[in-house]
Amino acid sequence: MTSHVSKVVSLRSEAPSAPTFQAAETENAERKVDWVSLLVIAPAILILLGFLALFFYGVYQSLTDMRLGRPVVRFVGFANYIALMKTSDFWNSVRVTVVYALSTVFIEALIGLAIAKLFATGVTLARWLRPFILLPLVLPPMSVALMWTTMMNPQSGILNYFFSLVGMGPFSWISSPTTALISIILIDVWTYTPFFALIIFAGLQGITDDLREAARINGARSWATFINIELPLVAPYILIAAVFRLIESFNQFDIIFGTTQGGPGNSTSALSVQAYISAFQNLTFGRGAAMMVVNWLIVLIGATLMVRAWQAVRRRVN
Amino acid sequence: MGTALLATSVAVANSAAAAEMNWRQFEGTTITWAYDIHPYADALSAELPEFEKLTGIKVTPELYPDDSYWSKMTIQLTTKSPAWDVFGTGIQPAWDLAPSGAIEPLNKYLNDPTLTDASYDYNDFFPALRSALTWKMEDGQIAPGEGGEVWAIPHAFENIQLFYRKDILDNYQIAVPTTPPEMAAACEKLKAADPKITPLGVRGVRFWSSIHTAAVSIAQSYGVKDWVMKDGKLDTGLDSPESIAFHKDYVDMIKKCAAPSFANDNWYQVVDGISSGRTAMAIDSNMFGFWNDVKGQPASGKIAFAPPLHAPNAKSFNSNIWIWSLAMNAASEKKGAAWLFMQWATSKKVTLAGAVTGKLVNPPRTSTWADKAWIDYASQPEFNNFVESFKTTQDQAALAFTPRVGFGEAMNAWAVAMQKMVNGDDVETTLHALAEEVRAGL
Numbered sequence: 001m002t003s004h005v006s007k008v009v010s011l012r013s014e015a016p017s018a019p020t021f022q023a024a025e026t027e028n029a030e031r032k033v034d035w036v037s038l039l040v041i042a043p044a045i046l047i048l049l050g051f052l053a054l055f056f057y058g059v060y061q062s063l064t065d066m067r068l069g070r071p072v073v074r075f076v077g078f079a080n081y082i083a084l085m086k087t088s089d090f091w092n093s094v095r096v097t098v099v100y101a102l103s104t105v106f107i108e109a110l111i112g113l114a115i116a117k118l119f120a121t122g123v124t125l126a127r128w129l130r131p132f133i134l135l136p137l138v139l140p141p142m143s144v145a146l147m148w149t150t151m152m153n154p155q156s157g158i159l160n161y162f163f164s165l166v167g168m169g170p171f172s173w174i175s176s177p178t179t180a181l182i183s184i185i186l187i188d189v190w191t192y193t194p195f196f197a198l199i200i201f202a203g204l205q206g207i208t209d210d211l212r213e214a215a216r217i218n219g220a221r222s223w224a225t226f227i228n229i230e231l232p233l234v235a236p237y238i239l240i241a242a243v244f245r246l247i248e249s250f251n252q253f254d255i256i257f258g259t260t261q262g263g264p265g266n267s268t269s270a271l272s273v274q275a276y277i278s279a280f281q282n283l284t285f286g287r288g289a290a291m292m293v294v295n296w297l298i299v300l301i302g303a304t305l306m307v308r309a310w311q312a313v314r315r316r317v318n
Numbered sequence: 319m320g321t322a323l324l325a326t327s328v329a330v331a332n333s334a335a336a337a338e339m340n341w342r343q344f345e346g347t348t349i350t351w352a353y354d355i356h357p358y359a360d361a362l363s364a365e366l367p368e369f370e371k372l373t374g375i376k377v378t379p380e381l382y383p384d385d386s387y388w389s390k391m392t393i394q395l396t397t398k399s400p401a402w403d404v405f406g407t408g409i410q411p412a413w414d415l416a417p418s419g420a421i422e423p424l425n426k427y428l429n430d431p432t433l434t435d436a437s438y439d440y441n442d443f444f445p446a447l448r449s450a451l452t453w454k455m456e457d458g459q460i461a462p463g464e465g466g467e468v469w470a471i472p473h474a475f476e477n478i479q480l481f482y483r484k485d486i487l488d489n490y491q492i493a494v495p496t497t498p499p500e501m502a503a504a505c506e507k508l509k510a511a512d513p514k515i516t517p518l519g520v521r522g523v524r525f526w527s528s529i530h531t532a533a534v535s536i537a538q539s540y541g542v543k544d545w546v547m548k549d550g551k552l553d554t555g556l557d558s559p560e561s562i563a564f565h566k567d568y569v570d571m572i573k574k575c576a577a578p579s580f581a582n583d584n585w586y587q588v589v590d591g592i593s594s595g596r597t598a599m600a601i602d603s604n605m606f607g608f609w610n611d612v613k614g615q616p617a618s619g620k621i622a623f624a625p626p627l628h629a630p631n632a633k634s635f636n637s638n639i640w641i642w643s644l645a646m647n648a649a650s651e652k653k654g655a656a657w658l659f660m661q662w663a664t665s666k667k668v669t670l671a672g673a674v675t676g677k678l679v680n681p682p683r684t685s686t687w688a689d690k691a692w693i694d695y696a697s698q699p700e701f702n703n704f705v706e707s708f709k710t711t712q713d714q715a716a717l718a719f720t721p722r723v724g725f726g727e728a729m730n731a732w733a734v735a736m737q738k739m740v741n742g743d744d745v746e747t748t749l750h751a752l753a754e755e756v757r758a759g760l
Contacts, residue, residue: 068396069414154578175579177741263524264581265738280389282727283414
């Protein structure tokens, strides 16, 4: 199928006898089109074009002064982007987005690795815990946000109650600009760490006992075995999980909007949240679209770097 | 404005009274009515079989949770979808939707005697409510004044009041405060007496709804204007000396009185606090106090009412209003049937029926407030001084915001600035930055 498809469109041209004849010869090139193959892959191409068209329509909207509720839409070029970049709030949103995404992915990878390692030991308690640890992952993010909002209430929340039992707190959690970002990172970590644990556990399961046995015979301690053998072997798994989670974290909306709506002040106003507020609460759709395009660029850069890292690690492991 | 409104109202009333209308003229039609999940919707839903019997029109209610309703409404109307025929709205969302022609102006229906029953009596609605829902569009902007169109019909409304737990204030011998400094002092006394009690429940979320209750009502008494004309040009008054004075008092009051979760508190947290007794006082929509006074509720009989706070040197208070109204989708393909439904739903009979079941509170018609059935119901001992406080407040109640397309953007920025100031940012610096942001959006 692959070779067949590669021959869908082929251009055959004779070697030019002189540079002056090149243009004419190109025009005369015989074009062979495999219409049947084109017909077969047409739906896929159409769907792809549909996705791309929607994306580029979004980009176009970011170049207009589109306001929901106003009939006239004018093309304003990069005015939305320029206006955004002149405000400190926008750069704050970029900072919040990047800090949120990188922190959550890093912490989730670390804890996920620890949990996966625990699962891999086969300890009875770990076996029992396995189904429960996955529970946060199957909860709708908005429910997670509402649940944590209640638990993090500085006065009546259960978290402060527990801390009070050991003489700590009360903490402001999501109600203070100094702790709000850390608090929502904590919620994300609670929700998505099981995803990392699951993927890394699968990676650890793929390592045969021969390797561990060989290391043990050669005198390696368990910690050294983990660092020098297991960790490099599961690194591609960690990185592929990180790629998915990084993309999701850059786009995270439900948890942030469901808990703080971007506040207090602008302390948790990630780009996705601020774009929603611009588009659907302030009705300045063009500006909201510009924020989403910037967010998309950040996702693209982040994901590209992670994929490259994953490819490099995989090559090294192979 | 008042004269113009009167002229419009009289014209509407006269022409509507001229002939008989046939309630069954759109028999067999099915229409969709969209609304927030709300006791007001419950009140109307309970009466729907009566409407269907009267007109032969079937009504399909589409009710959405509050958090998602407004976005859904914006999308539905701006995309010109004909799926909804009648929808519930407030005044402010209607300002942003009107320029695109998404909302059907209603004068022609009100003035058509074949479509409006002679007994409808549009002038029976409180003048402040009619005034708030009447304007014309000029160069894409809201222009209240002569010749305005009616854009929606009041269904029920809220005025902003201070409501409080009588049992708590009596227990600690605290007088009902009337100004922000008095409130701050009362809060300190309450906290000293019982640290577990939150003295005052106020909305603080990062959305203009947290401004439209306590903040804007009290701000008005300080002389704060959201928009002003300076040298013939529109400007914001949010960095004026009056605004700085108000914010200093208000922020100080919030710091001393509100829950630590202020930035996350919406109306449901305010209501939960007052009904559970964790909060001693609240400044919010008065009917929240009323609904918790209803027999059988845990706080029944414990919540009493007072007008909102005012500036220490002001002679009187101000109270903002929020009007739940019924509007018609301009893209509706069943406008006649939609109008009959709106007319019936806001009629004297349905308004009274909803009020005496304790749901359609506050009723928007003056005739309801003169009706013995409603007054007897609302004057029952468990509602304490609800009726008196309503009457006192309603005299001073009016829309506190300047009607304007783009209202949400500026007022959301105000809510964000309020959070910053409560969290310790300098009041003057924050207000100047807010004003610059608002000016940039003009």
